[in-house]
Amino acid sequence: MKIHHLIFLTALLACEETTKPLFPAKEHGRVGFINIDGEFEIQPTYDEAKRFSEGLAAVRIDSLWGYIDSTGTMIIEPKFYEAGNFSSGRALVDLKYIGHAQAFINQLGSIVFKPTEYTSSFHEGFAKTEVNNRVGYYNLNGELEILTDYPYGDSFSEGIAKIWTGDSSRYINKKGETIIKLSGMGHGQFSEGLAGVRINGQNVYINKTGEVVIDNLNMVGVLFDFSDGMAKVTIPGVNHKSGFINRQGEIIIPVEHHMINDFHNGLAAFLEDGKWGFFNKKGEVAISPTFDYVEWEFGFEGGLCWVRKDGLRGYINKSGQFVWTQDDSYMYGNIDTSAWKLDTLETHSYLFADRSVFNNDPHTLTADTLNSIKLFVNPKEITPFADKYFGNKIYLINGTTDTLQIDAQDGQIELLQQALNEDGTWLYLENFIDSRCGNSYHDVQLPPNKYFVFSSPVFRGDFTTTLRYELSINRDSKIYSNEYQGTISKTQFLSGELGDF
Template sequence: MIQRLFTIGALILSSFLAQAQIGIVQVKPVGSRTWGYAGIDGKMIIPAEYDKTYPFSSNGLAITYNTKDRQHHFIDAKNKVLNTEEPKFKIKEVFGFGVKGFQDELIPVQVGSKWGYMNTFGKMAVPAVYDDANDFDGGFAAVKKGAQFLVIDTKGAETAIASPALDVRDFSEGLAPIRATDKKFGFINTKGEMVIPAQFESVGYFVNGIAWAKTFDKKVGYIDKTGKWIIEAQFDVGKEFDAKSGLALVRTGDQWFYVNAKGTPLKVTDTESWGNFSEGLAEGKKGVLKGFYDTKGVWVIQPQFEDVRDFHNGYAAAKLNGKWGLIDKTGKWKMEPQFEQIKDVVLIKK
């Protein structure tokens, strides 16, 4: 009886959480030069009036930019602009990674020539005193003050990183890549301690306790959080593991395939291109059309689209007849193709 009540309670909670969130996506209407936001059904939530838009954070705030005033703004899902303590600020957009938005309720902003962190109320929770600042993850971020790298928490408390460095990157699962003065990469923990010595040419981020690392003979393998090889360096290219599928895309010579955490290969031969797994599915291609296959290499969404993006929060952007819409994991249209461009679905609080 207790188990039954627990199960019913869990279902009710799950239903409540699902109802407490809505899906929202950046869209560019056909013939428009500007961006806005739409719901999963394709109906516009925020008019296409911004030169640049960025994904909403889970807390319900997004960054927008207009060239008219050359200023970034934060808006909510009703298009209301957040009043900020600092009226003039810039955000950091990392090439290839975009902007994460608010992480741990904070986002790095540049005020003048210095960086600090603004909270979701528009206040400077951490003063702009740094020469560089990374995104928060798990309550910690790496910053640079002068020539010194530091780790800070969400209250701005600083811990010096003892090892001299050229660069320190974002934290992931409590560890951050660090590039030493000899240009070798290792990892530090949130106390600023070097826990994996700098010995690699380059490294990735930890996912499920595993990160790729590249040796100086140009081979990629995978290490655990102690720096021990769990898959010996043997690949020419290696991507990060997908948290759900437990698979990573690798390449040896001209052959692409996947490996699990034990190094067991999965070779998908019925495709002409290989994408990273995202939410259990990977993008593939036959001829000029794209679709998705599962962790067994079986097509679950047959190649039928002109282009696709990875799955995010249960939906993937797909292009047909020159227009973009959204499909679910069965390949069914949830948003009919109607936009010139589209980004990924995020979930925000109602």
């Protein structure tokens, strides 16, 4: 690595170490940043935000992304259609809404270079790319400093990158020199000085000279990276089980857990009887398994972890206590919308339907059983739509004694808004993309005496008409909501078939 690269990276790391951790959090439809105590350090004014990296955080205002510093000052004005985290002083951004138009910017927002092919983010001063089916690595100035003769590769980790083909793997340094060569593929990357590999049919860990340092792991079939001095090991199969070893190869957490994540900041999440809990590095249960979901990309990085429990979503500390929860209950009750910055939605094209059942737990009916399935829209009951617009609530109620099974795709049900055109014909105002992947399709179950709530946008337009919703329970069964009055733009009508776009 060149000397000025090293000085630059050292300065960035020093900056990061003095910055207190901040976490994106949403309140009244806008995102700000809280501290480890759950207090807003940067007020919620953004439409979307990502975590801080190297002193800056990407934030979205309307459709464009920019970057703020830890005081909330806008350092790079919003002008990008997507914005990645900073690493090695570079961030990967999109310059166009559609089409390949990537660029790397510096921390002043200036474009350093535009890759002509798909390129990953920078890691340790290099960004992985592919040129004519050969893995290569850009340096910070956008120069293709390393071009290998292998078709596949990983980003640099601890000064070493793994590249491979069908019958061999190589580990290279930042000069592009091969330091270790192994037969086959599927070997791990280096983390904390070790890499899990398979040599002569045996699972082992090697150091950066290629020397085997842990070789007593024949009982497992998959080795994972070290993190916090611990590495997950797994017996693969339909009922695969996992546990953890230390750097001496000693089993600390028994290989008997069906779902367990890597250690982050001293804790590892595990699943038991459908609930998530946390182990410490001694293999003891540090936080009892009571959580419905754990976001483990960041783990307890900075001291907080994002979880979901009993309908609540938010951050917990390492004692398992919520320090901040996101208020998602507004969908199920009457709220004061004056605290929200809402507007009616004016659009001149159809929308893609977004009726997600993820994080949308069914609620229990408090009224008498209806003895029917009902789809109901209440135009007088205002709720936020997409966090920015006034919306009406859509109730899907199962008042029968049977569980209602609804066809779904990637967590979305086909619940679409329709309106009467000038000829009195019902036309769609929303589209629904059919996936070509068979794994995308599944069933959503709504138990007896339960209901879902979704949000319907309140449109602003010059055409007054009648609206309703259509739900496809399956290919052969549809139900419709009550009809209500509203305004739209005539250009919102979908002219083609569903799934066309």
